[in-house]
Amino acid sequence: MDWAVILAGGSGLRFWPLSSPTRPKQLLPLAGARSSAEDTLDRLAGFIPAARTLIVAGAGLAALLSERLGIDPANLLIEPRAASTGPALLWASWEIRRRDPAAAILAMHADWVVGDSAAFVSTAASALEAARAHDRLVTVGIVPSRPETGYGYIVPGEPLDRGARSVLRFAEKPDAGTALDLMAEGALWNSGLFAWTADRLLAEINAHTPELARELPRLEAGDVDGFFAAVPATSIDVALLERSERVAVVPGHFDWDDLGTWEALARVRPRDRQGNIAVGQVVLHDASDCIVWSDRLPIVVSGVEDIVVVEANGRILVMARSQAAELKRVLETLPAAIRDLPV
Amino acid sequence: MDWAVILAGGSGLRFWPLSSPTRPKQLLPLAGARSSAEDTLDRLAGFIPAARTLIVAGAGLAALLSERLGIDPANLLIEPRAASTGPALLWASWEIRRRDPAAAILAMHADWVVGDSAAFVSTAASALEAARAHDRLVTVGIVPSRPETGYGYIVPGEPLDRGARSVLRFAEKPDAGTALDLMAEGALWNSGLFAWTADRLLAEINAHTPELARELPRLEAGDVDGFFAAVPATSIDVALLERSERVAVVPGHFDWDDLGTWEALARVRPRDRQGNIAVGQVVLHDASDCIVWSDRLPIVVSGVEDIVVVEANGRILVMARSQAAELKRVLETLPAAIRDLPV
Numbered sequence: 001m002d003w004a005v006i007l008a009g010g011s012g013l014r015f016w017p018l019s020s021p022t023r024p025k026q027l028l029p030l031a032g033a034r035s036s037a038e039d040t041l042d043r044l045a046g047f048i049p050a051a052r053t054l055i056v057a058g059a060g061l062a063a064l065l066s067e068r069l070g071i072d073p074a075n076l077l078i079e080p081r082a083a084s085t086g087p088a089l090l091w092a093s094w095e096i097r098r099r100d101p102a103a104a105i106l107a108m109h110a111d112w113v114v115g116d117s118a119a120f121v122s123t124a125a126s127a128l129e130a131a132r133a134h135d136r137l138v139t140v141g142i143v144p145s146r147p148e149t150g151y152g153y154i155v156p157g158e159p160l161d162r163g164a165r166s167v168l169r170f171a172e173k174p175d176a177g178t179a180l181d182l183m184a185e186g187a188l189w190n191s192g193l194f195a196w197t198a199d200r201l202l203a204e205i206n207a208h209t210p211e212l213a214r215e216l217p218r219l220e221a222g223d224v225d226g227f228f229a230a231v232p233a234t235s236i237d238v239a240l241l242e243r244s245e246r247v248a249v250v251p252g253h254f255d256w257d258d259l260g261t262w263e264a265l266a267r268v269r270p271r272d273r274q275g276n277i278a279v280g281q282v283v284l285h286d287a288s289d290c291i292v293w294s295d296r297l298p299i300v301v302s303g304v305e306d307i308v309v310v311e312a313n314g315r316i317l318v319m320a321r322s323q324a325a326e327l328k329r330v331l332e333t334l335p336a337a338i339r340d341l342p343v
Numbered sequence: 344m345d346w347a348v349i350l351a352g353g354s355g356l357r358f359w360p361l362s363s364p365t366r367p368k369q370l371l372p373l374a375g376a377r378s379s380a381e382d383t384l385d386r387l388a389g390f391i392p393a394a395r396t397l398i399v400a401g402a403g404l405a406a407l408l409s410e411r412l413g414i415d416p417a418n419l420l421i422e423p424r425a426a427s428t429g430p431a432l433l434w435a436s437w438e439i440r441r442r443d444p445a446a447a448i449l450a451m452h453a454d455w456v457v458g459d460s461a462a463f464v465s466t467a468a469s470a471l472e473a474a475r476a477h478d479r480l481v482t483v484g485i486v487p488s489r490p491e492t493g494y495g496y497i498v499p500g501e502p503l504d505r506g507a508r509s510v511l512r513f514a515e516k517p518d519a520g521t522a523l524d525l526m527a528e529g530a531l532w533n534s535g536l537f538a539w540t541a542d543r544l545l546a547e548i549n550a551h552t553p554e555l556a557r558e559l560p561r562l563e564a565g566d567v568d569g570f571f572a573a574v575p576a577t578s579i580d581v582a583l584l585e586r587s588e589r590v591a592v593v594p595g596h597f598d599w600d601d602l603g604t605w606e607a608l609a610r611v612r613p614r615d616r617q618g619n620i621a622v623g624q625v626v627l628h629d630a631s632d633c634i635v636w637s638d639r640l641p642i643v644v645s646g647v648e649d650i651v652v653v654e655a656n657g658r659i660l661v662m663a664r665s666q667a668a669e670l671k672r673v674l675e676t677l678p679a680a681i682r683d684l685p686v
Contacts, residue, residue: 017643281681283676283677283678283681285673285676286666294659297654297657297658297659298657298658298659298681299658299659299660299661300360300658300659300660300661300662300673300677300681301661301662302660302661302662302663302666302669302670302673303662303663303665303666303669304650304661304662304663307647307650307661309659309661311640311654311659314640314641315640315641315642315643316637316640316641316642316643316652316654316659317642317643317645318642318643318644318645318647318650318652318661319643319644319645319646319647320645320646320647322646323629323645323646326645326646327645330628330643330645333626333628334626334643335626338624338626338641338643
């Protein structure tokens with residue numbers, strides 16, 4: 001059977017002061033009236049049933065997801081600590097294999113904005129099919145719409161059948177020039193949308209990732225805390241996909257955004273004629289290319305361009321758009337009394 | 344005896360959203376820990392006693408002044424409507440003459456920031472002395488520190504004795520080039536600090552300002568409401584000083600600012616090395632030449648320059664510094680629900 005894993009962790013800092021560890025971006029109505037977590041579940045519905053969808057999240061967030069999204073607690077995998085995607089996906093794959101030894105698994109994140117749900121679903125189905133047919137770890141590579149420096153890239157190799165290709169190499173987040181070269185080369189964004197059979201995932205982990213594989217007995221013994229205490233924090237890309245030779249890529253022809261920074265709103269929200277995005281009680285006067293988010297207090301913006309203004313959770317952020325990717329660094333400089341939001 | 348009149352009216356819009364009609368700038372700690380109204384009273388103390396100081400303000404503000412500044416209600420002149428400085432100073436001068444027919448009067452505004460109180464007091468004393476000695480309407484002209492286009496100018500004429508000079512002409516708010524010419528010509532800022540005897544003021548009004556003089560019987564009859572309903576709104580400069588030939592000017596060698604816009608804070612508040620002014624819970628990160636005022640909520644400012652950010656009274660303003668003088672125009676475009684502040 002086909003199963004789904006949704007990774008719903010996250011530090012909650014990228015959309016500060018709107019987001020917080022207990023209200024991370026995937027639960028916020030950033031791209032529209034609904035949150036990306038809700039959209040993610042809706043997108044899966046009718047394709048993989050909720051009974052076969054597991055969600056991985058930290059404890060605080062898991063409670064919230066369970067309550068807000070009506071998720072069966074049996075399908076919530078509560079991470080004792082955030083350890084990146086490697087341990088989370090290994091645990092989820094192991095758990096699914098325990099429930100269904102013949103399972104194929106579609107893995108995704110809860111914080112994506114996807115432009116075309118039908119295209120997403122048909123690509124996901126192709127990826128699952130390719131994962132079974134080729135017995136490989138299949139990545140979905142998004143056809144790039146811009147030379148984004150914030151994403152990793154996948155360079156496809158020779159064609160396999162069923163629309164899949166082998167993977168020539170993975171490229172880490174590039175600089176701007178390299179990103180252009182990668183686009184010209186036909187490289188695809190490494191979205192984090194993966195498909196594999198539970199068997200193949202475990203086999204490849206056992207073959208290539210001793211630092212995770214050697215802690216599997218802890219999972220067998222039901223000691224999830226011990227497993228997470230013992231494993232290093234590592235991404236599935238670094239821990240496995242870049243090491244295995246049994247990987248493949250299926251191209252995804254749909255708009256896809258992981259809303260990495262406030263700047264991302266400019267890609268997913270409608271702009272006015274002056275290029276502004278305004279959410280909430282906002283009055284713009286001779287402003288252009290601004291992103292303004294009012295949660296509670298009216299905001300008046302006059303005579304400025306290319307800035308981000310956010311009021312939420314009793315904090316105000318005013319930032320150059322060009323600095324949006326540096327927000328985490330700025331937050332590190334803040335006194336905790338300002339950075340830490342009221343729960 | 345010497346008397347003082349302090350004009351404390353004002354629309355309360357210039358420092359929106361911090362200021363409001365019931366909390367105008369003269370009651371706010373804009374330049375330092377104390378308000379300019381408090382500073383104005385302190386500056387007078389020991390020079391002209393509170394018993395001989397009248398304050399002119401609207402009803403709401405008068406109650407506030409009386410309570411906050413401990414002013415004797417008998418010395419509060421409550422304007423039925425704001426009608427600029429002409430009617431207010433005529434009424435106050437008339438009232439003082441009623442109490443003390445031989446009075447000389449020093450008139451000022453409550454919203455000034457003065458750099459050197461001792462220089463202010465000695466200049467004011469000279470102005471009062473000149474007003475009596477020459478029997479003229481004496482203006483204090485501030486020696487300009489910049490070619491300000493927001494002030495009117497006084498061009499001095501031939502010297503009289505006691506440091507006074509006659510007035511060649513008044514110049515309205517100039518454009519930038521004219522302001523430079525005026526400075527080169529030795530013109531002084533028309534501060535609104537005036538001295539005259541009550542007798543001379545009344546005589547000159549009767550001689551030159553029929554539109555005000557003809558309503559004086561209403562004051563005689565105790566009908567202040569009728570007086571204000573009948574007179575036009577007009578400044579004392581236009582209504583009288585530009586018409587009378589019995590005017591003189593005494594130069595004032597002290598820093599003087601009427602805090603006309605948020606931009607003015609840059610002249611009266613200390614700046615950090617990057618030229619920023621920050622009041623309240625503000626964190627600046629790679630920001631320069633910004634003016635940031637936090638009344639209640641922490642504000643984080645990153646990667647921007649030359650902007651004004653204000654949080655107060657449940658509103659947020661983000662404005663280019665170059666637009667500060669246009670704030671009233673911006674406010675006119677706002678929905679009343681946003682513009683009008685909670686009382």
